[in-house]
Amino acid sequence: MSPERDCPEYTANGYGVGKSYGTFGELLQGVLPDEQDFLVTFPIEKYSECKFYPSVSGTLSVTPSGKVKSLKLAGKLLSYCGKPVSGSLIINSELLQGKGLASSTADMIAVSRAIEDYYDLQIPVEVMEKFIKEIEPTDGIMHPGIVVYYHKELKLRESLGSCPPLTILALDEGGEIDTIKYNQVERKFSYLEKLEYQSLLSDMCTALQHNNLELLGKTATRSAVMNQKNRPKKTLHSVREICESIGGIGVVTAHSGTYIGIVISDNDREYSEKIKSGMASLKSLGYPVEQFKSCTNHSLKKEVPV
Template structure:
C-alpha cells in the first residue's frame, strides 16, 4: 500500500498567451486529494481517469496489465469538482505518485507532468514552486523562486464547467490579443517571487483576471475589483476555466469578515454563495 496527496488550486495566478503559446501558473492552496493505492479488487465508484493514470504508470515502469488490474484506488478529497479548483489534476497526480510508490519507484516532477498532460490539460500544482507551465503538452516548465505568503478569500461560484469544455472553445484570437498584458503579468509574478512582494503577485493575477473576462466572464467582476480597491487587497485571481474567484490578502492586515459583510450588502454573495479563507501553499505531490 502507498499513499500520496496533491493540493487544489484557487484558479490560476495567471493564464494566457505567454511566450508564443497558452500557459498558466496555478495557485496551490491547502485543500487536498489524498489517494491510496493497494492490492485488491477494483472498488465501485472509481474515477475513470484515476484508473487510466494507474495503468499508465504501471506500463511506464514496464509492468503488465495484469498487475494494474490487481490494484485498487481509494480517494479522499476536500476539493469541489467543476469549479476551477484543479480537482482532476490533484486526483490523477496523486494517483500517479501513489502508484509509483507502491511499485517502489519515485516520479520526478517533469515525468509526472508529462504523464498527466497525456490524460488531460493539467494544472501546475504538480510542481513544488510556482511554475509557468504549458498545460497542454508540458514542453514549458519554468519555476519561480519561493512565493511570498498570501491568503485568499476563495469565492466559490454557483456554476460548474468541465476544463475540456472550456478548451473546446475558439479562444486563440482573444488570447493573442492579450499577449502583451500576460507577458507583463508573468514578469510581475516573477518579480513578486524574487522580492517576496505579495502586492506584485496580486498585480500580476489581477492583470490576468481582467484579460480573462473576454473569455469567461465572472459575475459582478467590477464590483469585486472595487472591493480590492476599497480594502487595499493585494489583488484578485480567477479560475480561467471555472467559476472560482480569489481575493488575495493577509488576514493580519485585512478583515476578511468585513469583506464578506460588504459582499452581502452589494449582493455579490448571490453569485458566490460559499466563501472560504485559504492559504496559498507550496505545490507538488506529497
C-alpha cells in the same frame, strides 16, 4: 470500510498513500507572442488524497467510480513500471470538481504518488506529464511551489519558488466547467494582448522573486479583467470594489472555473478586520463564499495520512 478487510484477495503488505494540493485558479493565465498558452499556479491548502491497495484479482478499480481519469492514469503508470495492472484506488478529495481548483489533476498526482509509495519507486515527472497529456490538458501542480506552466503542452517553463502566506476570500458563482471542452475551444487574442500577457508574466515573476505583493495583486487582477472575454465572471466588478474597499492585495480568478477571490496577506496588520469585512461584503452578493489558504509547504512526495 477498507478493501483489505473486506476482500481476501488483497495483499497483506499494506497499501501506498499519496497526496496533492490543488490550486485556486491561476495567478495569471494567457497566451504569449510565440503562441504558447501558459498559466501561473496558485497552490492552496486543499488536498486530494489516495490509498492504493494492490490485489491479485486482475482488475483495477477506483472509488468514487466517477474518477475515470485517475483510473486511466493508474493503468498507464502501473504498466510503465512493469507492475500488475490490478488493485483498488480509494480517493478522498477536498477539491470540488469543475470549479477551477485542479481537482482532477490533484487526483491523478495523488494516485501517482500512492503507487510510488507502495512500490518504493520514483516515476519521472516527465513520464507522468506524458500520460496525463493523453488524458486531458492540465496545470503544473505536479511541480512544487508556484510555477509558470504550458498547460496545453504539459511542459514546465519556470519555477518561481514557494507561495507566500496568503488568504483568499472566495466566491463561487456556481455551475461546473468541463476543462477538456473548455480547452478545445479556440480563443482569439490580438498581438497587443499577447504582448501584454508577456509583460504581465514578467511582472508576476518579479513580484514572486522579490515578494512584492502589491505587484502580485495588480498583475493577478489585470489577468482576471482580461479573462472576461473568455470566461466572464458576473461579480468581477463588485468583487474588485470590495477588494479596494478593504485594502486587499488584488483579485484572483479561476480562469476556466467558477471561483473568484480577494487576496489578503497573512502578515497584514489589519488581517482580522479585512477578513471579517471582506467576507461579509462577499456574502451580500448572494453566492456561496469560503476562505482558502495558500500552500507554503510543498513537500508532499511521501505524505502519509489519508
